[in-house]
Amino acid sequence: MRKTGVEIRIDRDRCMGSGNCVFWAPDTFSLDDDGQSAVISNAVADLDKIMLAVQGCPVQAISVMSAGDGLTVQPL
Numbered sequence: 822m823r824k825t826g827v828e829i830r831i832d833r834d835r836c837m838g839s840g841n842c843v844f845w846a847p848d849t850f851s852l853d854d855d856g857q858s859a860v861i862s863n864a865v866a867d868l869d870k871i872m873l874a875v876q877g878c879p880v881q882a883i884s885v886m887s888a889g890d891g892l893t894v895q896p897l
């Protein structure tokens with residue numbers, strides 16, 4: 822299991838509240854009162870689960886950045 826500190830962003834203009842990200846990474850994502858995804862933890866995260874969430878988002882609304890090495894992961 823890889824763990825890392827990351828910055829995760831949700832494009833709320835794209836998010837349509839499917840909940841896929843919450844399914845794959847429930848320690849990182851939650852649906853808010855508007856039914857859209859919200860990041861509940863950036864501090865220490867399971868990057869493998871987060872990447873499943875990125876790949877599983879049907880509207881490519883999740884971006885992941887690592888402040889330490891400048892790595893940027895965006896949806897395909």
Ligand code: SF4
Binds near residue numbers: 836843857
């Ligand atoms: S998987 Fe994508 S569309 Fe679905 S709730 Fe998460 S960010 Fe929104």
